[in-house]
Amino acid sequence: MKDIISQYRIENEPYYRVVSDEVAIYEAAYSERMPMMLKGPTGCGKTRFIEYMAWKLQKPLITVACNEDMTASDLVGRFLLDANGTRWQDGPLALAARFGAICYLDEVVEARQDTTVVIHPLTDNRRVLPLEKTSELIHAHADFQLVISYNPGYQTIMKDLKQSTKQRFGALDFNYPEHAIEQEVVSHETGVTQEVAGKLVSIAKMARNLKGHGLDEGISTRMLIYAGNLIARNVEAKKACRVALVSPITDDPDMRDALDAAVTTYFS
Amino acid sequence: MRVVFNRLASELKNYLDPGSVEVSDDGRAKSRFVDVQRRLRIYLRALWDCEFVIKEAGVDSVGEAVDRPFIEYSVINLPRAFFDCTPDTAGSVPGREIYRAAATHAAAHLLFTKNPFSARSLDKFPMAIISVIEDARVEALSIRSFPGLKSLWAMQHTATPKDNTSTGDYINRLARALLDDAYQDDDAWIKEGRALFNSIGDLEDQQIARVIGIKLADSFREKKIKFNASLDRPNVLYRDDNRYLWRRRAQPLEIFTPFFKSRSSVGKEDGDKESKNRTAPIPDQAENGKPVSATYFYPEWNYRSRTEDQSWVTLRERIPVAGDMAIIDSIIAENQHLISRMKALIRAIRDGAAHRIRKLEDGDEMDINAAIRARIDISQGMPPDLRVMMRTQRKTRDISVLMLLDLSRSMNNKIKERNLTALQLTRQVSILFSEAITTVGDPFAIHGFYSDSRHFVEYFRLKDFDQPYDEVPKARIAGITGRRGTRMGAAIRHATFHLNNQKSGKKLLLILTDGEPSDVDAPNRKYLHDDTKKSVEDARRNGIHSYCISLDPDADQYVSRIFGNSNYMVVDHVKCLPEKVLLIYAGLAR
Secondary structure, eight states, rough: OOHHHHHHHSOOOOOOOOSHHHHHHHHOOOOTTOOEEEETTTHHHHHHHHHHHHHHHOOOOEEEOOTOOOHHHHHHEEEEEEETEEEEEOOHHHHHHHHTTTEEETGGGGHHHHHGGGGGGGGGGTTTEETTTTTTTEEEEEEOOOEEOTTTTTSSSTOOOOOOHHTTTTEEEOOOOOHHHHHHHHHHOOOHHHHHHHHHHHHHHHHHHHHHHSSSSSSOHHHHHHHHHHHHHHHOHHHHHHIIIIIIHHOOHHHHHHHHHHHHOOOO | OOOHHHHHHHHHHHHOOOSSSSEESOOEEEHHHHHHHHHHHHHHHHHSSSSOEEEEOOOOSOOOBOOOOETTTTEEESSSSSHHHHHHHOOOBBBHHHHHHHHHHHHHHHHHOOOOOOOOOOOOOHHHHHHHHHHHHHHHHHHHTTTTHHHHHTTTOOOTOOOOSSSHHHHHHHHHHHHHHOOOOOHHHHHHHHHHHHHHTTTTHHHHHHHHHHHHHHHHHGGOOOOOOOTTTOOOOTOOOOGGGGGGOOOOOOOOHHHHHHHHHHHTTTHHHHHOOOOOOOOTTTTSSSOOEEEEEEEEEETTTTTTEEEEEEEEEOOOOOOOHHHHHHHHHTHHHHHHHHHHHHTTSSOOEEEEEESSSOOSSEOHHHHHHHHHHHHHTOOOOOOEEEEEEOOOOOOOOOOOHHHHHHHGEEEEOOOSSSHHHHHHHHHHHHHHTTTOOEEEEEEEESSSSSSSSEEEEOOTTSSSSSSHHHHHHHTOOOBBBBOOHHHHHHHHHHHHOOOOOOOEEEEESSOOOTTTTTOOHHHHHHHHHHHHHHHHHHHEEEEEEETTTTTTHHHHHHHTTTSSSSSSOGGGGHHHHHHHHHHHHH
């Protein structure tokens, strides 16, 4: 059974640029096995951070991308029929609890509220996961930790985490890094020069000024990396910005025009 | 349905936003201010993250159409239209690029020309030269942050060394030389100007422009060319007339403070005491002679003591005055097109037929297709998908909406760039909203309020939940007026009270306002902010979702604090407000 979990180990160090004291805080939280919540806008490095931490702590990482059709059994597990009868199949959460992995529920608010409550007994001092259907009670492995990500701005308005869920987590706030750091990240991830990376970051800053003034969300670091990748593949810088930065985030012609013009203040 | 929705949305967009280029009689394309103004605002906001006021300049004092940009009282005035022009070298410059250059240049002045120059003891000619240097200085400062602006400005300079007859020619050449490194000019005076400008150590130092300007004006005398202030004006279209640079007599200093800064200095601590020790104002009986229908007392949150002052606010419901139905008829007639679009949109979100939820492990009935698939999988020795049940669900919309209108005095102010007061816009939105919402039949109410200290919060039920939407509410909406203050907390509490009497599963409180809470007896902004925030939280505890639509472009400082991060919208384009209101409603009601 050990090899099931070993596939979730992260062998190579993922690139993560430390912004402030988040690594130290996370390590302290992990040593207490405190459930953590990573908050921040999309594409600012939440998932990369947890990959990096899993690598650093040498723990397997099981990631679940949550969606609104997800049911509790998608997390916990279910009986499967096979040719000879039925067989229990652990879900990702049960797997992580049994074998001591970090379970990362990405965009947890997307899941229905009745789904999210199954994590409750795992996230307080009980640290157990009851499997109703097999009448089993999994006592979480000593290494098990639960981490969720949560983007406060972008959810539909009626959707939010319940207080009883929220209050079980410590929260780390993520945001787009400062200019110099973001420039370093973009340059490292794409191979473009520091100068080009700096320009991309400045364009992103302009778009972030427009958040709430016609844009729902600013240009993320991830988008900058896409743009950088295109530029590194010899796509003309202006075109790359149009494809990777401007067109994806808005359909409003005025907004596009303003953003295109913003791009030309750096790339002509 | 989605296809229909997208098509309608794009049609609506085309209707609202026709192309921005128009061809004039002489064949040159023309860009109009009304078409580019929103783009310019977004662009300036993106560059500098503050709100600039841009306005169309009508006619000047002599009745001539204004053809140059100018800055007055921190407002950027731009001409009504710019024609595309064809400079000799760089090909054609589209009118909208001229607009963009003009807006950024003016914004640069507002940001970097901190104090006006004194014109004392200066002739017209040194003033003209100082202006050119100052133009170059603010542009250089902007280019330092945004290098691409250089080519935007540079392509509009057309002066060449061949222009050498008038002083104006030389001024144009100097302007070009200071901006454009690639421009070649061997004239000694131009070279001197360039050298002086390039030797500036600290560009932020505004007085340097004056020093260099006076020096250059002196050395120009050798040329022995006369200066004619009315003829020798710079020929570059995008630059403003620089009246902003010079201190005028008998006028206070006009110093630009970016609006986002002025807003953030919220909450003077001293105001709080005053809000407790005030005297009760005398009710204005003459004005509010309408019968009082009920009196309510509400608590108010005091952020300093962190307690609620019980029965602190007195709220009275009054019977609204009926207005002229002709107003309503004309609104409906003018917006016929918009209304039918809105109705189509809202019909698209209306109850669908019965909805089958498939792929359930435990449902009400068997999904035959899924069961057969599972059986086949088992026969093949493969693990089947066990989710073979399904449930039939009838999607019912179960929502009550209360639209709360801010009827304070500030609603009488004109909205930026529109010939319309906030109140008129509010009236239009309420009418269009009601017209559209009656087609789906959700219960909705429209209430309004204003306040005059804590003793007099006046509340109007323009349309009630159980009241049919007919002549009576229409006339009342026509009759709304704007006066006094905005004590929003009490009004939200009262709206909560009305919504609580509704039996719907979802309850939505839409607040339409042009600004932040304020009242005569509460000069401390933080006091009313925090109270409003408290009232919104209380409403949420009662299962009521509050959403704020603000007409104040600087509102995000405080609205997000009061209503929460995703529960507000600052309307940046008033034209499509009715449609936006509806989309919010649709998004919430789904």
